[in-house]
Amino acid sequence: MVKLIHTLADHGDDVNCCAFSSSLLATCSLDKTIRLYSLSDFTELPHSPLKFHTYAVHCCCFSPSGHVLASCSTDGTTVLWNTQTGETLAVMEQPTGSPVRVCRFSPDSTCLVSGAADGTVVLWNAQTYKLYRCGSVKDGSLVACAFSPTGNLFVTGSSCGDLTVWDDKMRCLHSEKAHDLGITCCDFSSQPVSDGEQGLHFFRLASCGQDCQIKIWVVSFTHILGFELRYKSTLNGHCAPVLACAFSHNGQMLVSGSVDKSVIVYDTNTENILHTLTQHTRYVTSCAFAPNTLLFATGSMDKTVNIWQFDLETPCQARSTEDQAKQFTEDWSEDDVSMWLCAQGLSDLVGVFKMNNIDGRELLNLTKESLADDLKIAPGNHESVFCL
Structure with a gap:
């Protein structure tokens, strides 16, 4: 069902993050650069690599339109780039000067969150590039962040293992210990889960950590009923710390990468393991699904990014995955x-x-x-x- 179709080996050091837009793949590395590739043939764009950061680049993410890319670094900055020209649009300095470990756009592109090693979290206005609100967690570095699909809240994860939930005005709604030894990544599924009894919609949240586990949570937030974070289940496929996790855009699959050098693809409905991929030779640090296609990418400390494709041959033989493939392919x-x-x-x-x-x-x-x-x-x- 899954096959490796391309390997990118242009970075000179560990790959820390990879991210997709509808037409591009971005990767960033300890080598201080961000690289951009076309999804049509995986060639690097003429204005790539993007160079500004003076230390390791830890995270990169596209705006929902794909026209802007954000990157953040040990140098204490979050930089916005024009993806079509490679031009630097803005350099936003963390108020404390602390290394920035994670950045994420809101679903409507109006805001950008940056989380730093000293626990500070900043909500930036992505149009004016000005600081909107600033907060902090009491312990640990901020290393993970995800916006809810509705954009009315976002979640941060810390090296102390706490999941903290904020609303769009930077008010802390909830905080709880989620993983022993620290969180490494978190991601929301974009597809709501219905509660037949109350007619409400919830969203799945995945978090992973140094405890070798992936935990699935159910999140709801309405002005009438308030906020709720409910633990659902634990996925134990990896035998070492899990460094990355990401939902597919149709919400049907979850991919994860680990210190055990493996990549695991789960069915989110049954929570069964669909595939275990072992082509990387060092820790898998990042994973991301492409929107509306059967592609996903994984980045590693082996300095490579692998691009994988779900094969349409398999749905002929395996009914359990046919609907998933069709949901992707129709788009x-x-x-x-x-x-x-x-x-x-x-x-x-x-x-x-x-x-x-x-x-x-x-x-x-x-x-x-x-x-x-x-x-x-x-x-x-x-x-x-x-x-x-």
Whole structure:
């Protein structure tokens, strides 16, 4: 179901983070640089690498539009970049000068959070680049952050193991010990979970830590009922500290990376392990799903970023994953389909598919007859690829 389709090996030191927009992949490293790649063919953009930081770059993230990239560093700054030109838009200095470990955009792009090693958390206005609010946790470094899909709250995780929940005015709503020995990452699923009894919608939150565990939480926040964080379950697939976790954009899968050098893909509904990937040779420090495609990336202390693809052959044989694959594929653009064809060794079909405007929905509806009659493609071994 999952295969390694590309490895990027341009960084000169540990890869700390990787992030996707709809058309780009960004990576950052201890080597002080951020690199940008096109998703169409994984070539590096002409204005990459991005250079400004004077020390290690710990985190990078795209604005929801993909036009702006944020990066943060040991040098105490969070930098905003124009992804199309590589131009520096703003340099925002942490008020205390402390190393910045994590940064995240709000879902509406209006705000950016930066969390630092001294426990300070800053909410920046992402349009004016001015400091909006500032707070702090009582113990530990801030190393993890995630906005709820609705944008009305965000969660930070500390090296002391505390999950702290803030509203969009930087008021602390809740704090509790989540992981012994410290949190390393957290992520919200963008898809709500319904409560049939009360008709409410909740969101899943995943957190991972030095205790080798991934914990799943259920989060709700309404002005009427207030805030609730409820522990749901623990995933114990790794045998060493878990350094990264990320939900797929349809909420059906969770991927994690660990000090045990492995990458695990879970089914979020059953919490079963779908795949364990062991191609990295050192700690896996980062993982991220691409929006609306069957791609995800993992970064490692082996200085590489691996790009993985969910193979459409498997859904023909495994019904449990068919719906997940279809949910992704229906949203593919024509360019996404072209990229998938190239990964399947069918680059000679790209022109025909583009000429006939085949997007993800059309791809799922292909038959032997439509391939032969409409696209004028002769029968061959490609039929097994299309699951006809």
